[in-house]
Amino acid sequence: MIIRVLCVFVLSVTWCTALNLPSSFKKCDLRASDFDQCLSNAIQDAIQHLKEPLLEYGLPQLEPFQTPKEVILEYGNETTGIRQKYSNLKITGFTKIEKTSARFSLERKSLNVNITFTNILYESDYGARGRFIYLPIDVSTTTAINLKRPTLRIVFNLEEYEKENLKYFKARGGSFRMKMKNATFDFKNIFKKGCLNKELNDMMNEKWENILDYFQETFPELWISVFEWMFNNLLEKVPVSELFDGL
Ligand SMILES: *[C@@H]1O[C@H](CO)[C@@H](O)[C@H](O)[C@H]1NC(C)=O
Ligand SMILES: *[C@@H]1O[C@H](CO)[C@@H](O)[C@H](O)[C@H]1NC(C)=O
Numbered sequence: 001m002i003i004r005v006l007c008v009f010v011l012s013v014t015w016c017t018a019l020n021l022p023s024s025f026k027k028c029d030l031r032a033s034d035f036d037q038c039l040s041n042a043i044q045d046a047i048q049h050l051k052e053p054l055l056e057y058g059l060p061q062l063e064p065f066q067t068p069k070e071v072i073l074e075y076g077n078e079t080t081g082i083r084q085k086y087s088n089l090k091i092t093g094f095t096k097i098e099k100t101s102a103r104f105s106l107e108r109k110s111l112n113v114n115i116t117f118t119n120i121l122y123e124s125d126y127g128a129r130g131r132f133i134y135l136p137i138d139v140s141t142t143t144a145i146n147l148k149r150p151t152l153r154i155v156f157n158l159e160e161y162e163k164e165n166l167k168y169f170k171a172r173g174g175s176f177r178m179k180m181k182n183a184t185f186d187f188k189n190i191f192k193k194g195c196l197n198k199e200l201n202d203m204m205n206e207k208w209e210n211i212l213d214y215f216q217e218t219f220p221e222l223w224i225s226v227f228e229w230m231f232n233n234l235l236e237k238v239p240v241s242e243l244f245d246g247l
């Protein structure tokens with residue numbers, strides 16, 4: 001199975017001067033015994049503050065999050081597979097977080113984060129070519145996908161580097177997984193003559209757990225690329241010494 005996520009974001013302006021953490025972000029003390037709890041709250045707070053963008057830090061508005069460019073997902077091969085193009089993608093719900101749990105290790109330079117969102121809704125223009133349940137698909141339409149209580153688990157590996165005598169981190173999404181309570185799909189007019197469209201959506205909604213494998217691979221990849229990109233925009237501007245107290 002081949003899945004590729006191509007996200008092209010607008011390049012952020014490169015700043016040469018180091019910045020402090022945004023004033024709305026909580027700073028945690030590495031020496032404190034409740035550091036991980038503090039960090040969990042700080043991350044959740046920071047994401048929830050992004051209802052408004054922080055342009056100075058290259059952080060976009062997250063509610064809704066709109067990708068400036070298209071996302072292409074390729075799944076399978078020519079015989080059994082589908083190439084999907086999501087454009088004008090709008091994601092609602094990234095700032096409605098039920099629970100965040102984070103663990104940071106300075107020695108291992110890793111950050112584990114689990115985030116449970118209340119509800120995530122994707123809406124987009126949608127183009128697809130390929131084969132799906134043995135039927136040929138060649139469409140241009142709109143879709144809505146609703147995920148109930150999805151939990152995203154990410155492990156970021158952090159690399160340290162120096163810039164103007166200050167240490168900075170760069171994050172790479174090492175591994176990730178996603179679980180969710182339920183998912184509903186509304187793909188409009190996938191089949192040209194209008195027949196089967198209701199059946200397709202009914203089938204997807206009834207059997208959502210069966211197709212979850214597919215979505216569990218594609219959605220997290222997209223989210224990782226979004227969160228990794230945002231996290232790195234911040235890390236590029238805020239040196240390690242400014243991220244935490246007690247270093
Ligand atoms: C395409 O993928 C299907 C399912 O994974 C597999 O059975 C088939 O052999 C593949 N075909 C080619 C040409 O690779
Ligand atoms: C995230 O969830 C997994 C599975 O429940 C757990 O093993 C891991 O310790 C959690 N990570 C954090 C940072 O809470």
Ligand SMILES: *[C@@H]1O[C@H](CO)[C@@H](O)[C@H](O)[C@H]1NC(C)=O
Pocket residue numbers: 181182183184
């Ligand atoms: C998922 O949500 C749909 C629509 O709200 C509902 O019909 C279905 O029963 C739900 N499935 C589960 C397993 O909760």
